[in-house]
Amino acid sequence: MNSHLKRVTTLCSLAILAPAVQAKPTPSEPAITKAHAVYPGFSRPPSQGENYNTWSDAKGPDVGATTVDVSRLPSRVDNSARPQFPAVYKQIWGACGQFASVASIFTYEMNVLNGTAADTDATRFPAHFSWNMINNAENKGSEAYHGWEVAKHIGVPTAKSYGGVRLDKIGVWPDGYHIWREAMEYRVSGYRYTPLNTVEQLNEARAWLYDRNQPKQGGQTVGGLFAMDGRMGELKKVTVTLPKGAHEAGKKLWTKWGPSGYGHGIACVGYDDEVGYDVNGDGKITNDVDLNGDGKVTLADWERGAFIIVNSWGDEWSNNGRIYLLYSGMVDPTWKRGNYLGRVEVARYQPRTTLRLKLACSDRTDLRMNIGLASDEQATAPEQQFAPEAFNGWPLFGRSNAGHVPIAGPGDDRPIEAGIDLTTLLKRLGPNEDGKGRLFLSLSRADGSEASGELIECAIRTYDQHGGFVRESVVKVGDGSFGESQFTLEASVDGLPVQ
Ligand SMILES: [Ca+2]
Numbered sequence: 328m329n330s331h332l333k334r335v336t337t338l339c340s341l342a343i344l345a346p347a348v349q350a351k352p353t354p355s356e357p358a359i360t361k362a363h364a365v366y367p368g369f370s371r372p373p374s375q376g377e378n379y380n381t382w383s384d385a386k387g388p389d390v391g392a393t394t395v396d397v398s399r400l401p402s403r404v405d406n407s408a409r410p411q412f413p414a415v416y417k418q419i420w421g422a423c424g425q426f427a428s429v430a431s432i433f434t435y436e437m438n439v440l441n442g443t444a445a446d447t448d449a450t451r452f453p454a455h456f457s458w459n460m461i462n463n464a465e466n467k468g469s470e471a472y473h474g475w476e477v478a479k480h481i482g483v484p485t486a487k488s489y490g491g492v493r494l495d496k497i498g499v500w501p502d503g504y505h506i507w508r509e510a511m512e513y514r515v516s517g518y519r520y521t522p523l524n525t526v527e528q529l530n531e532a533r534a535w536l537y538d539r540n541q542p543k544q545g546g547q548t549v550g551g552l553f554a555m556d557g558r559m560g561e562l563k564k565v566t567v568t569l570p571k572g573a574h575e576a577g578k579k580l581w582t583k584w585g586p587s588g589y590g591h592g593i594a595c596v597g598y599d600d601e602v603g604y605d606v607n608g609d610g611k612i613t614n615d616v617d618l619n620g621d622g623k624v625t626l627a628d629w630e631r632g633a634f635i636i637v638n639s640w641g642d643e644w645s646n647n648g649r650i651y652l653l654y655s656g657m658v659d660p661t662w663k664r665g666n667y668l669g670r671v672e673v674a675r676y677q678p679r680t681t682l683r684l685k686l687a688c689s690d691r692t693d694l695r696m697n698i699g700l701a702s703d704e705q706a707t708a709p710e711q712q713f714a715p716e717a718f719n720g721w722p723l724f725g726r727s728n729a730g731h732v733p734i735a736g737p738g739d740d741r742p743i744e745a746g747i748d749l750t751t752l753l754k755r756l757g758p759n760e761d762g763k764g765r766l767f768l769s770l771s772r773a774d775g776s777e778a779s780g781e782l783i784e785c786a787i788r789t790y791d792q793h794g795g796f797v798r799e800s801v802v803k804v805g806d807g808s809f810g811e812s813q814f815t816l817e818a819s820v821d822g823l824p825v826q
């Protein structure tokens with residue numbers, strides 16, 4: 328293993344920390360349709376429990392909801408050749424999970440949705456925005472779902488606003504309302520991890536890569552992608568070059584996951600049914616010989632058919648940053664993470680009401696923020712309230728959070744200006760006929776924490792239904808310091824969207 332590989336595999340080691348709960352498919356029912364409640368721990372936030380439906384807000388059909396017709400599938404699909412797919416990245420630090428799930432897959436999906444190309448930072452999305460929400464402000468690995476949940480809860484800004492696909496410092500949070508406001512527009516509506524053990528599941532996955540199992544939609548078929556979690560130790564043992572005369576001769580292929588090491592987030596961009604390799608060395612490439620000697624022929628025995636992987640180790644690695652992985656390579660009882668494919672549906676969203684805050688805090692994970700609203704401007708208590716995840720230590724993610732560091736980042740005591748979407752909170756209030764209401768904002772710290780901070784500015788901004796800025800109502804803060812005592816702000820607000 329060269330030093331580069333060693334570095335990367337060491338850095339993506341979150342894999343080993345998360346509980347590896349194994350899926351338990353019911354033998355009598357197709358796993359595609361029945362596996363939803365039994366996904367392993369690395370595929371969803373631990374706080375949400377195993378019945379959390381990660382696809383529930385998506386508009387497209389869930390896995391198993393459409394018929395898979397393999398007759399229409401071409402023998403090869405490579406979505407990385409599409410203009411919606413960004414150039415191959417070269418990651419720094421352990422951000423592989425976010426390079427795959429956000430910088431590659433979310434970027435691709437958002438460009439497909441918007442009808443744009445991922446050719447500038449204005450249409451690419453950063454790996455580090457979501458990474459810095461969950462990496463404890465350290466060089467720590469992450470899961471694909473972390474990025475997709477960040478996009479569900481607060482969105483992801485473009486790389487242009489953010490300052491690039493990656494930053495040169497770990498743990499930095501953006502300072503600038505416009506960055507947080509832009510993030511609100513680019514969201515994930517649902518995601519789904521599925522196991523790959525059977526030919527039925529493989530066909531469903533190939534069809535997702537080809538046209539998402541929605542062949543009639545608009546006539547034009549733009550397929551989806553998958554996040555994968557490979558094991559990267561001793562890769563030389565499983566990497567082969569397709570021999571002269573073979574389909575795709577000269578290209579590199581993984582016959583299976585590395586025999587040791589930790590997880591590494593990568594993107595699956597397509598497949599090629601013709602690519603094959605004589606794994607058992609019998610001189611033939613077969614899909615009907617029991618290679619692993621378990622007495623039956625299953626997908627695990629296949630020598631022909633491979634996924635196309637894009638890795639974030641730069642375009643000089645392997646073949647322009649790409650490599651094949653035999654379909655059968657994903658079926659490995661010693662690396663259960665490698666058996667799962669993660670897909671995502673993205674959405675555009677326009678906030679109507681937001682909070683613009685400028686605040687400092689010595690420990691952003693121990694910060695506790697509660698926002699309440701009442702439709703009566705004389706109200707003495709909120710009718711509806713919520714505690715935004717990012718400003719309450721990301722309870723969603725359990726132990727993964729943004730780190731016990733100042734709100735701007737490690738060693739940076741400056742305040743940041745941020746934005747928080749209030750649209751859903753306001754909708755829960757119901758019809759508001761006069762556009763008036765009352766805001767209740769409290770800032771404090773977690774029990775037992777020594778954190779302190781200060782609210783410096785506060786304003787409510789409203790937008791029209793196309794996202795156009797309408798007005799800002801400044802809320803007078805006064806002495807906004809908090810820490811040992813809680814800071815509370817109550818103020819009448821005007822100009823709320825009349826619903
Ligand atoms: Ca063979």
Ligand SMILES: [Ca+2]
Binds near residue numbers: 618620624627
């Ligand atoms: Ca077998």
